[in-house]
Amino acid sequence: MWTILVLVMFAYLLREWTWKMMNKTKKLPPSPRGLPIFGNLHMFGELPHRDVHRLAQKYGPIMHLRLGFVPTIFVSFPQAAEVFLKAHDLVFVSRPPSEAAKHISYEQKGLYFSPYGPHWRNIHKMSTLQLPSNHIINSFRSMRKEELGLLVKFIEKATCDCIVVDLSAKVSSLSADMSCLMVLVKKYMDKDFDERGFKVVIQKGMHLGATPNLGDYIPYIGPLDLQGLTQCMKAISKIFDDFIEKSIDDHVQSKDKNKIEDFVDVMLNFKGFEDSKYRVELMMLLQDMLVGSMDTTATTIEWAISKVIKHPRVMKKLQKELEDVVGLERMVEESDLDRLEYLDMVVKETMRLHLVAPVLIPHEATKDSTIQGFHIPKKSRWLVNVWAIGFVGSSIDLRGSDFQLLPFGSGRRGYSRLQLGLTAVRLVVAQLVHCFDWDLPNNMLPFELDMFKEFGLIVSRAKHLLAIPCPHLHK
Numbered sequence: 001m002w003t004i005l006v007l008v009m010f011a012y013l014l015r016e017w018t019w020k021m022m023n024k025t026k027k028l029p030p031s032p033r034g035l036p037i038f039g040n041l042h043m044f045g046e047l048p049h050r051d052v053h054r055l056a057q058k059y060g061p062i063m064h065l066r067l068g069f070v071p072t073i074f075v076s077f078p079q080a081a082e083v084f085l086k087a088h089d090l091v092f093v094s095r096p097p098s099e100a101a102k103h104i105s106y107e108q109k110g111l112y113f114s115p116y117g118p119h120w121r122n123i124h125k126m127s128t129l130q131l132p133s134n135h136i137i138n139s140f141r142s143m144r145k146e147e148l149g150l151l152v153k154f155i156e157k158a159t160c161d162c163i164v165v166d167l168s169a170k171v172s173s174l175s176a177d178m179s180c181l182m183v184l185v186k187k188y189m190d191k192d193f194d195e196r197g198f199k200v201v202i203q204k205g206m207h208l209g210a211t212p213n214l215g216d217y218i219p220y221i222g223p224l225d226l227q228g229l230t231q232c233m234k235a236i237s238k239i240f241d242d243f244i245e246k247s248i249d250d251h252v253q254s255k256d257k258n259k260i261e262d263f264v265d266v267m268l269n270f271k272g273f274e275d276s277k278y279r280v281e282l283m284m285l286l287q288d289m290l291v292g293s294m295d296t297t298a299t300t301i302e303w304a305i306s307k308v309i310k311h312p313r314v315m316k317k318l319q320k321e322l323e324d325v326v327g328l329e330r331m332v333e334e335s336d337l338d339r340l341e342y343l344d345m346v347v348k349e350t351m352r353l354h355l356v357a358p359v360l361i362p363h364e365a366t367k368d369s370t371i372q373g374f375h376i377p378k379k380s381r382w383l384v385n386v387w388a389i390g391f392v393g394s395s396i397d398l399r400g401s402d403f404q405l406l407p408f409g410s411g412r413r414g415y416s417r418l419q420l421g422l423t424a425v426r427l428v429v430a431q432l433v434h435c436f437d438w439d440l441p442n443n444m445l446p447f448e449l450d451m452f453k454e455f456g457l458i459v460s461r462a463k464h465l466l467a468i469p470c471p472h473l474h475k
Contacts, residue, residue, distance in 0.1 A: 026375035027373065027374055027375055028064050028374060028375055028377075029059075029060070029062045029073060029376075030059040030060050030062075030063055030064065031059065031064040031065060031066070032055060032058075032059065034065070034066050037069075038217075039065065039066030039068055039069075039070075039217075040065040041068060041217060043065075046455055047453065047455055049358035049359050049385050049387040049388065050387075052074050052383075052385045052388065053385060053387065053388040055074075056074065056076035056077075056385070061075065061076055061079065061080040062075055062080050062371065064374075068214070068217025068218045069218055069219065070096075070216070070380075071377060071379075072362075072380065072382065072383065073380055073381070073382035074382070074385060075382065075383070075384045076385045077388075077389055080372065081384050083371055083372065084371065084382065084384070085384070088369060088371065090366075090412075091367060092363045092364070092365055092366070093116045093363065093366070093412045094115045094116035094363065094365075094366050095108070095113050095114060095115050095116070095361070095364055096362055096379075096381045097216075098113060098213075098216055098362075099213045099215045099216055099222060099230065100208060100209040100216075100233060101113035101209075103234050103237055104208070104233050104236060104237050104240075105284070105287075106283070106284045106287075109123075109284060110285075110287065111123050111124060111127055111284065112288055112361060113361070122281075123281060123284065123285060126267070126281070126285060127289070140420070141334055143178065143182070144178060144424060144427060145333075147174060147177050147178050147181070148174065148427065148431055149331075151174050152331065152431060154170065155170075155432075155436060155469050156435075158469055159470055159471050163468075164466050164467070164468055165466070165467055165468070166464050166465075166466055167305060167464075167465045167467055168302050168461060168464035168465045171298050171301050171302055171428065172294075172295075172298045172302075174298070174428065175295070175297045175301070175424070176188075176294050176298075178297075178424060179289075179290055179293040179294045179297075182263075182293070182420070183263050183286060183293075184251075184264060184286075186250070188243075188247075192243070192246075193239070193243050194239045201236065201239055202291055202294060203454075203456065203458070203460060205240075205291070206456035206457040206458045207455075207456040207457075208229060208232055208236065209457040210455060210456040210457045211227070213227065213229055214227060215229075240287050240291075244283045244286050244287055244290075245283070247264070247286070248264060248282065248286075251265060251268060263286075263289070264282070264286070267282050267285070268282070293420070295356075295458050295460075296356050296421060296458060297425060299356045299458055299459070299461075300347075300351065300356055301424075301428050301429055302460065302461055303350050303354035303356075303461070304346060304350040304425065304429045305429060305432060305433075305438075305467075306354075306449065306451060306461065307349070307353070307354070308346065308429075308433060309438050309449060309467060310446050310447065312446050314346065315438070317342060318342055318343060318346060318433050319433055319434065319472065321340060321341070321342040322340065322343075322430060322434040325339050326434060328472075328473050328474045329473070329474055330473075331431060331473070332427065332430045332434050334423065334427055337423070337426050337430065340426070340430060343429065343430055344426070346429070347422070347425055347429065351405065352405055354451075354453075355386055355459065356458045356459060357457060357458060357459070358385065358386060358387035359385055359386065360383060361457075363381065363413070364379060364381055364382075365377065365378050365379060365380050365382065366378065386405075389404065389405075434472065434473070435472055435473055436470060436472050437469070437470040437471075438467045438468070438470070439470065440466075441467070450463065
């Protein structure tokens with residue numbers, strides 16, 4: 001152990017000297033003073049995006065922090081974010097090495113965590129171009145309607161029985177079912193995935209991915225796994241591998257010639273399942289697609305419903321818009337969504353105040369560059385604190401062209417399937433508010449509803465949202 005400590009100290013001193021020699025004549029962004037070896041890691045608490053925002057108030061829109069041995073640039077204002085994500089997108093498009101990505105994302109070869117290069121361009125092309133037929137894409141609408149109808153029927157029964165509904169659990173199950181149907185054209189029970197269910201395992205993976213890993217910041221101690229994170233990440237990875245392997249095998253062995261062709265079928269027909277390397281690439285894509293849609297959609301819906309329950313004025317105003325556009329004689333259809341302007345504002349405000357990913361996945365500089373007069377060294381990491389730059393207006397676009405609100409990122413690394421996610425969020429929120437009034441259990445008043453968060457790559461509610469439904473439609 002003493003030998004390791006001496007080596008770490010020697011490596012730290014060497015890197016500090018090298019860093020100063022290389023950058024002594026260059027102007028780095030402002031930076032708070034850090035500790036030896038650990039740098040500024042001690043400045044982060046349970047909600048790092050709030051800590052970064054607090055520091056940015058003092059040190060400015062582009063700030064340099066040293067996290068262990070790693071120089072890290074934080075961007076906290078829209079104008080600075082636009083420079084990085086638009087004007088210099090190609091310079092900062094890559095990803096840094098990560099212990100979490102190494103174990104959860106196939107040695108960091110998945111779509112979200114892969115460094116920029118031929119491999120990433122290949123899997124990105126596969127994910128965006130090799131899509132199911134137009135017939136399948138159009139069929140998603142009827143699927144969403146059917147699955148949401150099942151949830152509404154369950155809640156209608158709860159109104160008759162006067163029971164409390166665990167909205168967090170029900171929305172999570174709905175999101176998992178819709179994701180599996182869109183990607184795999186089949187619903188899977190929680191037990192088919194793991195005895196703990198989709199939501200618990202995915203949230204565990206997201207939490208592990210966001211937990212500061214000393215091995216990322218002090219690489220020489222990474223193999224020691226002092227925090228015990230590697231073992232947990234390997235266990236989560238095996239659960240995903242087993243589930244996705246089973247779903248691919250189900251497709252390969254299927255004899256149903258009338259079965260609707262889905263994404264997996266298209267991919268298997270593209271190169272065939274005999275190619276083991278291609279099979280691994282397909283597994284990576286399926287994992288990214290399922291995880292990227294399941295928890296982000298469910299968490300956004302959960303926060304939106306929490307906000308309207310906590311603020312009855314917003315609930316009444318949204319219900320009034322739904323009554324004017326849809327009426328009280330039927331449920332909301334997807335064709336109604338474009339006319340629901342206040343609903344759009346509610347979703348935007350939810351994404352501003354309760355971003356599911358308040359800090360974008362870290363990027364890495366591929367070369368030295370100068371941004372707004374500051375030197376940004378090659379191999380430094382940079383992150384956008386999208387929580388800090390959030391601004392909502394009726395004309396703000398969520399798709400990454402307006403840098404005042406970036407829930408899906410922007411540039412080459414922006415989320416490419418955001419329209420499907422947005423449609424699901426708006427439809428589910430509209431339906432739950434239109435079909436039911438909601439009260440809190442145990443005579444809890446709306447302002448007493450807690451909004452505590454559990455930090456991870458996805459920031460969800462710390463406690464499940466429980467509510468009592470009452471019928472709202474005239475039927």
